[in-house]
Amino acid sequence: MAIQWKSDADQALAEAKKAKKPLLLDFSAAPM
Amino acid sequence: VYPNPKVEPFIKEQFVPARFHIKDQQPAFQRFNAQWTPTILILDSDGTERHRIEGFLPSDDFLAQLRLGLAHTARLTGNFAEAERLYRELADDPTAKSVAPEALYWAGVSRYKATNDGAALADTARQFQKRFSDSLWAKKASVWAA
Numbered sequence: 001m002a003i004q005w006k007s008d009a010d011q012a013l014a015e016a017k018k019a020k021k022p023l024l025l026d027f028s029a030a031p032m
Numbered sequence: 033v034y035p036n037p038k039v040e041p042f043i044k045e046q047f048v049p050a051r052f053h054i055k056d057q058q059p060a061f062q063r064f065n066a067q068w069t070p071t072i073l074i075l076d077s078d079g080t081e082r083h084r085i086e087g088f089l090p091s092d093d094f095l096a097q098l099r100l101g102l103a104h105t106a107r108l109t110g111n112f113a114e115a116e117r118l119y120r121e122l123a124d125d126p127t128a129k130s131v132a133p134e135a136l137y138w139a140g141v142s143r144y145k146a147t148n149d150g151a152a153l154a155d156t157a158r159q160f161q162k163r164f165s166d167s168l169w170a171k172k173a174s175v176w177a178a
Contacts, residue, residue: 002035003043005051009060012050016077022105023075024047024098027066029054 005032036091039098046102047074074101082108096128100135107138112146115139123163133167136160140173154178 006012009025016023034040043049052060054069064073064081074083083101085094099122107115119139122128128135140156143149153176160170161177 003040003049005049007051007057009050009052009063012048013075013079016048016075016079019048020077021048022046022077022082022102023073023079024043024049025060025064025066025073025075026049026051027054027061027064027069027071027073028051029069032051032053 039091039095042095042098046098072097074098074105076105076109080108092127093130096122096125096131099128100131103135103138107142107145112142116142116146133160133164133169136164137169137173140176150176 005026006015012023012025015021052066054061060066066073068086070086070088072085073081075081082105083097085097085101089097099118103115103118103122106112106118116139119135119142122135123132123139125132136156136159140153140159143152143156153173157173157176157178160167160173164170
């Protein structure tokens with residue numbers, strides 16, 4: 001199954017805090 | 033490096049992943065000071081940046097960087113035992129050669145931080161005399177030699 005990328009930084013930060021997991025933020029110019 | 037049979041499962045298991053495209057998500061680039069693509073940031077669960085990867089890497093090197101980022105996150109949030117474990121795995125992993133000297137260095141630092149025993153640093157300096165002796169990290173550790 002492919003990675004389910006989030007596109008909202010605040011939503012990702014909130015989920016990471018709740019799950020106590022680190023975040024991976026990918027800044028890209030490649031086609032998505 | 034996406035999709036990749038080693039990278040994708042690792043990201044899904046270890047991180048909350050978010051992705052931003054330069055064409056339509058410029059505010060996120062500015063917010064996190066991403067000035068080149070690709071840039072990968074690893075943040076701890078409180079949102080503090082702990083590791084930055086700039087530029088493309090092949091999958092083995094990229095995966096090693098992600099693992100290094102997890103180890104840095106553990107160390108910089110005070111989880112020194114977990115950090116040392118992660119760093120030593122990297123230092124001994126033949127697929128992670130690109131980060132192995134750095135991992136050995138920080139493994140020694142993590143041990144020292146956990147124990148406050150200078151012998152951890154002296155032991156690391158001795159290991160660098162046998163491994164990765166030509167690396168920048170060996171030079172950094174050379175001041176610890178007893």
